[in-house]
Amino acid sequence: MKRTEPVLEARGIVKRFPGVLALDDVSLALRAGEVHALVGENGAGKSTLIKVFTGVHRPDEGTLRYRGADTGFATPMEAQRAGISTIYQEVNLVPMMSVARNLLLGREPRGRLGVIDTARLYGEAERLLAGYGVETDVRRPLRTLGMGAQQMVALARAVSVDARVVIMDEPTSSLEPREVETLFGVIRRLREQGIAVVYVSHRLDELYRVCDRVTVLRDGRVVHTGAIEGLERLRLISLMLGRDLGEIRAEGSTRFTRRAASGEAAGNGRRPLVEARGLTRRHVLSGVDVSVREGEVVGLGGLLGAGRSETAKAIVGALPLDGGQVLVAGRPLRGGSTSLAIRAGISLLPEDRKAEGIVPTLSVRENIALAALPALATAGVVSEARIDRVVEIFMRRLRIKAASPYQLVSELSGGNQQKVLLARWLAVRPKVLLLDEPTRGIDVGAKAEVQALIDELAGEGLGVLLISSDLEELVEGADRILVLREGAVAGELSGDEVTEERIMETIAEQSDE
Template identity: 55%
Template sequence: MATAEPFLSMQGINKSFGNIPALIDASLEVREGEVMALIGQNGAGKSTMIKVLNGFSRKDAGTITVNGAPWAATSPEMAQRGGISTIFQEINLIPFRSVTENIYLGREIKTRLGLLDLRAMQAGARKLLAEFDIDVDVRRPLGEFSTAIQQMVAIARAVSFDARLVIMDEPTSSLDETEVGVLFETIRRLKAKRVAVVFVSHKLDELYAVCDRVTVMRDGRTVAVSTMADMTKLQLVATMLGRDLAEVRRAGATAFTEGTRTIGEELLSVQDLAVGRRVSDASLSVRRGEIVGLAGLLGAGRTETARAIYGASPHEKGSIRLEGKETDFTAPADAIKAGIGFCSEDRKHEGIIPGMSVRENLTLALLPALSRAGIVDESRQREIVLRFIKEIGIKCSSPEQKIRELSGGNQQKVLLARWLCMNPKLLILDEPTRGIDVGAKAEIQRLIRKLADDGLGVLMISSEIEEIVEGSDRVFVLRDGKMTAEFDGEAINEPAVMGAMAHGHGEVA
C-alpha cells in the first residue's frame, strides 16, 4: 500500500529563531493514506516543523515537496488551499458562532444577489458532519457542544477543504476516552479516503492504536523513523529522551551530589488525587529534607498534580495532607501561608515581572510580611535581598538591576529566592532547569540539594530523565494521570523510570 514516492517530503530543514537553532537538518516523510506519528520532548522541534510546513514560519534552508512538486506555502490559508490542513492543539474556531458558520467561514455560499445562502450552507454542514456520524443542530453556536464535537467540527472543516494531508497537533489532549474513540474512527475514515495524517501526541498508547509509522525528533533533529510495530514503547521513550538503552547507567551527568541525607518525618501526603481530565489517581508523599522526583511524559498530569497541591486548581477526589493535616486550599495564597512555595515551569509568564528590579521580584511574595500599614520596610527588604543574592550567588550588577537583563539561570535563582525568603516547608519546582545553560543548571541543581539537606521538602517535576534519576531521593512516575510506580534509593535508575513512563510498571520490557 505504500507508494514509491512519498506524498510529503521535507528534507534538510533548518530553522533558527535568533541565534537559537530550532531545527537542524530535520526531515519528515509521509505517504498517501498513512498515519504518521510525530513525537519528541518539548523543544524537540515538532511544532516548528509543523509551522514550517503549513506556512506559519519560513524555513532557513531545506526542501519541501508535496506530491513531487515544490511546496511554498507562506500562510496557513495557502497551505489549506494546497491541500494541507492543520488542526491546532487549542481548537481554533469561533465558539460564539454557529457550527455552520464555523465550517463555512471564509468560503461562504452565496445567492445570486451576493447574500449568504443560509439554507444551502446548513444543508452542506449537515451532510459533511453526517459523514463523520455527527448529528447536531448546525444552527447552534459551536461553544454549546462538547470539546469532542468541536474537535470533530474542526476536523470536518479541515477535510472539507479537500485536504490531502491533515496535521493534528495533540488532538486528544482535551478529549475523554469515548471521544478519543470517535476521533480514531475519524482518522481511520480519512485513511480509507487516502488522506495522510500527521499525528502529534505524547500518549504512547494512542500512537500504537492509530499510527502506522513514527518519526522521532530530538533537539531539532529527526533521530528515528520506524514503523510502529518495529519499535517498543521503551525504545520510543529512550529515543525521545536521547538515552542509549545499553549505556543507561547512573553516570553522574548532573550536579546532584550525594548529600548528607537527613530525611525527616512526612511533610506532604497525597492520596488518590483526581484533578480535571488529566489526573485520575495520583498518590505521593514528600518528607522533610527529601527531594522527590515526579516523572512522566508530557501530558501525564505532573503539572496538574502540582497545581492541585498548591491550591491553584481544585481537586475532585482524594486528599492532600500537609504535616498530617488535611489541607483545604482554595487559592495559592492559602498554600503560601501554610508554607508551600511553587516555581512554575513558565518562568517568563508566571514567574518574573520583567520590568521590575531583582529586589522587587525577589520580595514580591514577601511584601505582606515586610510591610506595616501598607508601607514597605525598605531597610529590612534590602537586607533580605542582599543576603539571598550572596547566599545563592545571583549574578547581578545591583539589586536594582532589571530582572529581564539577567540570564535564565539567574532569573531562576531569583525566583527560588523569592520562595526561600518566605521560609517554606515544601517547595514545588516545575522544570527548575528548563531553558538554562549547562553551567547555571549545575548551580541550580546544587542549590536544590543544599536546600533539601537543610531540611526543606522538595517536589521536583522534570522532563530530563537524568535530573530525576540523579537528583531525587525518591521518584514517583505518573502515566496518563495515574501514579504507576514509586522508586526509592538504589532502585532509581533510568531503565526503571523510563519503563514506568512507557508501560506503567517498573520493569524493562
C-alpha cells in the same frame, strides 16, 4: 506526481529564532495514505516544524516540497487552500458562531444574489457531522458544545476542505473514550482515501494503535525515522529522552547519588509536610496521590503531557480540580487559591520562567522581594531596609551574578534568572518547594549550583517536589520517584529501584485499556 513520491516533504529545514536553533537540518517525508507519528519532548521542535508545514513560519534554510514541487506557504490560509489542514489541541474556531457556520466558514452555500442559503448550510453541516458521531442542533453556538464535540467539529471542518494532508496536534486531549474511537475510525477512513496524516501525541498506546511510521525529534534534530511496528516502547522512550539503554545499565552500578550519600531516604519515618490525595481533573489528572516529607526530595517523572506540571499547579491551587484534596501538616487546604497555598508554606517555581516567573521590566531586587512584600510590611508600610537585607542575603547565598540589585532581571543570564526566582520563593520561608524543570535552559555551571542548592535545602528540612525531564537529574536528586503516565501514577520507585532504566520501563508499560 509519482505514486512513490511523498505528498509533503521537508528537506534539510533550518529555523532560527533569536538565541535558539529551533530546527536543525530536519527532513521528514509524508506519504499518501500513511499515518506518521511526530514525537518529542518540550523544545524538540514539533510545533515549529508544524508551523513551517502550515505557513506560519518560513524556513531559514532547506526546501519544502508539496505534491512533487518545491513550495513555500506565505500564510496558513494559503496552506489550507492547497490542501493542508491542521487540528490543534486548542480548538481554533469561532465560539460565538453556529456549529454550521464554523464547519463551512468561508465555504457557505449561497443563492443567486450571494446571500447564504441557510437551509443548504444546515443540511450540509448535519451531513458532515453525522459521519463523526456528533448529533447536535447545528444552529446552536459552538461554545454551547462540550470540548470533545467542539474538537470533532474542528476535525470535520479540517477534513471537509479537500485536504491532502491532515495534521493532528494532540487530537484526543479533550475527547471521551467513545469520541476517541470515532476519531480512530475517521483516521482509518483518511488512510483509505490516500490522505497523509501527521499525528502528534504523547500517548504511546495511541501511537502504536493508529500510526504506520514515527519520526522522533530531539533538540531540533531528527534522531529517528522508521516504521513504528517492531519498535520497542522502551527504545522509543530512550530516543525521545536522549538516553541510551546500554549506557544507563553500565552507569547504574557506579553512579554517585544523593541517596547513597545521605543513606536512608530523608523522609522515612517522618510525617508528610504536604499530601495530595486523589487529584482529579477531567482529561488531565486521574486520582493522583503525592506526599512530600520533611527533608525529602520527591521526583515526578514521565513524558511530556503525563500530568507533572498539572500536579504541581493543582497542589498550589493554580489548577481547578474536579476532585481530590491537598493537606498541609495533616489539615485540608481549603479554598483552592495560590495565596492560601503560599501562606500555608507551599511555593511553586514554574516551568516557564519567562511567561510565569520573572517580571522582565522589574529589577533583580524587585523580583526577589515580590512574594515576600506582605511579610516585610508593618501596618501596610513596606520597609525598604528589610527588603535590602532579604535581597542581600539571597543574592549572596545563591551567588546571583548581577551588576547590582537594581539591574533589570531581563539582562541576566538564564541561570541567574532562575536563581532570582528561587530567591523569591525562598524569601517567603516555605515548608515545601515545588520545582518544575528548575535547570532547563541554563548552562552546566548554573545547573550544578541549582542542584547543589536543592540538596542543601533538603538537608535543612525543606520538602522538595522535583519535576524534571532529565532522568539523570531525577535519579541523582530524588529520594523516591513517582512516575506519571496519561495523568495517573504509573508507579512509585524507591531505594534501589530509583534508576533511569526503571523510570523508562515504568513509562513504557502498556496500559490495561
